[in-house]
Amino acid sequence: MSQDDMHGYTVAYEREEIQFPVYVVCLIGACLATIGFAIDNIILIALSLMAFGFAYYNFPLLETGKPRIGCGQYGIFAEGLGIVAWRSIKEIELKPIDIRGSTSNELRITLEDPLQKALLVDWRRRPFYRFLMRLPWTFSGNIIRIPVDVFDRPAEEIMQSFTRMMAFYKR
Template sequence: MSQDDMHGYTVAYEREELQFPVYVVAFTGACLATVGLALDNVFLIALALLALGFAYYNYPLLETGKQRIGCGQYGVFAEGLGIISWRSIKAIELKQLDVRGSIDHELLIMLEDPLERALLVDWRRRPFYRFLMRLPWSLKGSVIRIPLDAFDRPPEEIAQSFTRMMGFYKR
């Protein structure tokens, strides 16, 4: 089963705000690389590599419309992670973080089992060229953290849908 076969509630990255900074940084990196090579300036080439590395890491933000996280009858899925079975999920919680006056939202998925046993399908093996790209989740102990502000749906709607589907399928 691949990620494209998943049905149910799915969420993609937002289409408007996130693309612009990635394009600007990529363009800036290309300009710095061109000027650095023309002037044979190692400092400019190093800055260009940093900018292009940042753009490469954030390239998935440009792939709008592709499902990144979601849930269905089998459990919760996330790109680059796999499908976590409903029976292995202890709780799903929406957490608000105040970061420098701005509120960020994270979806916390607490696991009852270790990740290896919780996964029905393991998508952690990625192609080499995608190894250094952004993932929509992080793992801290037995808690999977998913920052929700980059997605195309409101954080409250995402958390409510995940919780509602967990209550329905976990019976």
């Protein structure tokens, strides 16, 4: 089973304003590289490589419409992670995170089992060219953290859909 075969409730990256910074940084990197090569300045070339690295890391934000996270009859799935079985999920909660006066939402999925045992399908092995690109989740301890404000659905809707499907399929 691959990520393209997932059905159920799926969420993709937002289509509107999230792409703009990636394009701007890529343009800045191109300008710095051009000027750096024209005047033979290694510092400008290094800065352009940093800008291109940022754009490369955030390239998945440009791939809108592709499911990044979701849930179905087998469990919760996330791009680059796999399918976490419903039986291995202890709790799902939506936490507001305050960062420098701005509030963002994070979906926290607490696991009962270790990650290796909780995964029905493991998608953590990625192609080499995608190894340094952004993933929609982080993992620490036994908690999967997913920042949900970058997706095309409101955080509350994602939380309600995940908990509703967990209540239905976990019985």
